[in-house]
Amino acid sequence: xxxxxxxxxxxxxxxxxxxxxxxxxxxxxxxxxxxxxxxxxxxxxxxxxxxxxxxxxxxxxxxxxxxxxxxxxxxxxxxxxxxxxxxxxxxxxxxxxxxxxxxxxxxxxxxxxxxxxxxxxxxxxxxxxxxxxxxxxxxxxxxxxxxxxxxxxxxxxxxxxxxxxxxxxxxxxxxxxxxxxxxxxxxxxxxxxxxxxxxxxxxxxxxxxxxxxx
Numbered sequence: 001x002x003x004x005x006x007x008x009x010x011x012x013x014x015x016x017x018x019x020x021x022x023x024x025x026x027x028x029x030x031x032x033x034x035x036x037x038x039x040x041x042x043x044x045x046x047x048x049x050x051x052x053x054x055x056x057x058x059x060x061x062x063x064x065x066x067x068x069x070x071x072x073x074x075x076x077x078x079x080x081x082x083x084x085x086x087x088x089x090x091x092x093x094x095x096x097x098x099x100x101x102x103x104x105x106x107x108x109x110x111x112x113x114x115x116x117x118x119x120x121x122x123x124x125x126x127x128x129x130x131x132x133x134x135x136x137x138x139x140x141x142x143x144x145x146x147x148x149x150x151x152x153x154x155x156x157x158x159x160x161x162x163x164x165x166x167x168x169x170x171x172x173x174x175x176x177x178x179x180x181x182x183x184x185x186x187x188x189x190x191x192x193x194x195x196x197x198x199x200x201x202x203x204x205x206x207x208x209x210x211x212x213x214x
Contacts, residue, residue, distance in 0.1 A: 025165035043128030050136040061135040073197025088213045118208045126200030134185040155182045
């Protein structure tokens with residue numbers, strides 16, 4: 001039996017992520033699939049891969065929900081929402097394509113139950129993305145290349161998997177949000193709970209409760 005190295009396991013995981021994000025966002029495949037169902041399958045697949053295969057070398061990350069992690073999660077979600085609110089104002093006043101790009105992002109929720117979408121974002125999609133992108137990808141890269149370069153490469157990968165959408169505003173949003181959570185992971189104690197809370201609350205705020213633009 002051939003043992004897989006941590007590098008090969010990471011490469012396989014990223015290949016799976018690239019394939020799923022291509023299916024969800026590319027102009028050739030997106031019209032033929034249910035975005036939210038595919039997003040849930042993606043999150044479930046990547047998080048289970050992380051838990052059962054990806055953490056084999058470095059060990060599972062701590063996920064500890066305490067008062068500190070809850071407060072940090074809520075505060076950082078509010079801060080990131082404010083950053084996007086300001087970014088929306090600036091981008092739509094400068095770039096003619098910004099408004100349409102933001103509207104296209106919000107269009108993926110049309111025809112779906114807001115309650116169901118919110119449930120998926122909070123209970124699966126947000127947590128799964130943090131377990132995979134920060135708890136596995138950034139952690140793995142940081143162990144190999146150092147915390148700073150690991151953060152940069154992980155953020156770049158998170159941004160690039162959204163490139164299939166050919167939507168500059170979505171790609172920029174991924175870079176800003178991925179960089180924000182990546183910095184949290186870089187400088188905070190290695191507890192994924194604040195990141196999970198932040199990501200889940202930001203998702204449901206931007207898409208359901210307090211949508212920006214669109």
